[in-house]
Structure formats: C-alpha cells, structure tokens
Amino acid sequence: SLSSCLFPGTASVKLRRNYYHKTCPNVENIVRAAVTKKFQQTFVTAPATIRLFFHDCFVQGCDASIMIASSDGSKAEKDHPDNLSLAGDGFDTVIKAKEAVDAVPSCRNKVSCADILAMATRDVIALAGGPSYKVELGRLDGLSSTAGSVDGKLPQPFFNLNQLNSLFAANGLTQKNMIALSAAHTVGFSHCSKFANRIHNFSRETAVDPALNQGYAAQLRGMCPKNVDTRIAIDMDPKTPRKFDNVYFQNLKKGKGLFSSDQVLFHDPRSKPTVNNWANDSHAFKRAFIAAITKLGRVGVKTGKKGNIRRNCAAFN
DSSP states (O other), X not given: OHHHHHSXXXXXXXXXXXXXXXXXXXXXXXXXXHHHHHHHHOTTHHHHHHHHHHHHHXXXXXXXXXXXXXXXXXXXXXXXXXXXXXXXXXXXXXXXXXXXXXXXXXXXXXXXXXXXXXXXXXXXXXXXXXXXXXXXXXXXXXXXXXXGGGTTTSOOTTOOHHHHHHHHHTTTOOHHHHHXXXXXXXXXXXXXXXXHHHHTOSOSSOSSOTXXXXXXXXXXXXXXXXXXXXXXXXESSSSOTTSOSTHHHHHHHTTOOSSHHHHHHHHSTTTHHHHHHHHHOHHHHHHHHHHHHHHHTXXXXXXXXXXXXXXBTTXXX
C-alpha cells in the first residue's frame, strides 16, 4: 500500500493486546492501580491524560515524545505554544504509573512510556464513566522531540469541518473517527482566551457568535468577562463535566459547544447526522469512540531501531 512506502515501519506495525505477557504480565493492573490512585486525588487526571495522549499521537505518532523536557540547546514538543495548556496532571499520571511499573524488578525498563500513556488513557476514560476497551501495546518511545515539529499538527478551536477532516485524515482517521474523538470534550476544561472571540467580538455585526445558545453565551460572558485572567478555566461540557458520556452531542444540538470546532460538527450538514445519531444512541457512540481511539493509538508507532524504552519518560536515555 502507498502508506507503507511513505511511512516505513508504521503501516505494517502490529500492536497486540498481550504484548507484555512474558516480560511484565501484570502491567495493566499495575498501571490501573497507579492511575486510579491519581484519579481519586484529582478529577483533572482524566481530561489531562486523554489530551496528553491525543497531543502526543498527532505529533510524530504515539511515541511519548510529548513527555520530553526541553534542554538548554533545544525546545521540546511540550513547550510549543499549542502544548503549554496541557495540564501537569497528565504528565504526572504517566510518571507515577511508570514508577509503579519499574518498582517491580522483572518489569523494570521493560515497558515503554508510550504504552503506559496509552494504558493510562484507557483507564481514565473508564474511571470517568466512559467505555472500557482492550488496549493494544508494543509502541517504543521516540528518539526526538522538537517544538518545531508541532506546527500545524494540532486542531485549533476555530477550525471548520474541512480543516478538522484534513488534519485527522493526515493521521489516517476518518470524519467519523474525528467526531467520536471530539467527544473527549465531554470532560475537562478550557481557558477563556480560547473562545473569547465567540462571546465578545465575533464580528462587526454581532459581539456574540449566533451559533451559540444565547443563554449559554450570557453565562460564559459572566464567567469570562473581557479582561478576565486568561487562566480561568471553564468546563467544556456545562451539563455533566465529570462524566464521560454522549451529553457532548446533546449539548451541540442546543448550541452549547464551547469551541467553534465543536459547534461546527452540528452546524455542518455533513457531520450533523452523526451528531444527531450519537446524541440519541449512547451505545453507538461508545462503539465508535473505541474504534477511533484504537486507531489513534496506532498512529506513527515506532518499532525496532526507530525507538527504545526510556528509563525516565521526561528524558532521552
């Protein structure tokens, strides 16, 4: 296939569910216990970990390159402007889970940070009430991480459907996968600056985006007045912000998508039927989400000499 010529070592990679059954047979339970403990300390663990996985996979593939700390000479992925809003709790979740795995002598330095992030993501989704699924494993950690590599790789809150579709298509994901993964916005929060234009200065004709539910817009203006501290955080899902559910789609039908890139999914006739379907059918949504996040986890996976297993997730060996 074309993709295997263009991206050697990605299309043919076979991740598998029982990858560590010989080297670290109990790895999933070890990770789940560490993630559960972290989740019980703060709910932010859930959205922060999911977003970390997404931001990792969309830049150079799912290889934990997002975890690398910048060094004097070079700025790493995590310090790109698009990644500065990633919550520290996501990084901390992976680090804690890695420590738990490495505390078992037979597992020490046998499990990649990339796989730990994939497992932790699955675990926080289930802990927040979302679907549980089997996670594929066998990713190696990447050998490079640069801020420059992030440019143009991540979706922006003002994107329209064409922009969203082309960015996801670049990672082998369909429109349906994109809509399912957008529903991760059913948990977590955003900062006022990311949607201020929709409530204060949308266009010459109107201050407020007409696609926004007017009552919701008024609420948002109350929480995010014009000169508000940009660090103020607003729930992405105003109805069930701590539950991983299909209420995200029900909100879109009412004009309560926080970002333009959320609301456009209902506004655009090409994606609207999917939103309507999943707003009404939680099981169909969960099935589609599992398919999409499994596919996401296969993006740009490193094997062989293209990666290794990091001793410290934040630094190259």
